[in-house]
Amino acid sequence: MTSTHPAGKLPGMINNVHNVIPDVAEAVRGGNGTVYAHKLLDLFPGSAIKSVGLVRLEAGATIGAHSHDGDEDFYFCLSGTGIVVDNGVEHPFTPGTFQITRSGETQAIRNTGETELVFLGALVATVEVKDS
Numbered sequence: 001m002t003s004t005h006p007a008g009k010l011p012g013m014i015n016n017v018h019n020v021i022p023d024v025a026e027a028v029r030g031g032n033g034t035v036y037a038h039k040l041l042d043l044f045p046g047s048a049i050k051s052v053g054l055v056r057l058e059a060g061a062t063i064g065a066h067s068h069d070g071d072e073d074f075y076f077c078l079s080g081t082g083i084v085v086d087n088g089v090e091h092p093f094t095p096g097t098f099q100i101t102r103s104g105e106t107q108a109i110r111n112t113g114e115t116e117l118v119f120l121g122a123l124v125a126t127v128e129v130k131d132s
Contacts, residue, residue: 015040017054031108033061037121050123057082057117062110073107073123074100080117084109093117102126 022036036056043050050071057063057080065085075084075093082093085108086101093099093109101107103126111117 013041020054022056028063029066029108030064031062031110033111034058035061035063048125048127050125052120052122054078055119055121057109057111059111059114059116061117063108065106065108067106068101068103070103071123071125072100072102073121074098075107075109076120078118078120080111080115080119081113082109082111082117093119 017038017040020038020040022038025035025037026033028035035058038054038056039051040054041049041052055075075098077093077095077097079095083090084093084097084099085091085106086099087105087107091097091099099107109117109119
């Protein structure tokens with residue numbers, strides 16, 4: 001069966017990263033090198049989820065320091081070796097590592113390995129929790 005949906009977007013909530021043409025960007029957030037973003041979900045109406053995607057950084061590539069306001073961003077490392085900077089503090093970023101940046105906080109990431117650094121990233125709107 002061949003998909004006839006644009007850019008690999010399938011109806012409902014099923015998508016395969018191999019069907020998604022990546023966005024390609026240089027010098028993301030003031031960083032350097034090439035970053036590939038395979039957007040699996042983007043701005044789903046009525047959901048706090050703003051986007052979910054597989055991100056690939058070429059060897060030596062970085063995403064520069066940036067803050068979030070009104071949303072939260074998380075990275076989950078799938079393969080490769082890097083450093084994630086969480087509020088100015090560097091931490092190893094290797095397979096299995098999870099990092100989250102809350103509203104008002106900062107993050108950056110750099111690939112320190114010789115192969116691609118691959119991670120799952122998601123951007124979610126900050127939700128106000130009301131006391132019961």
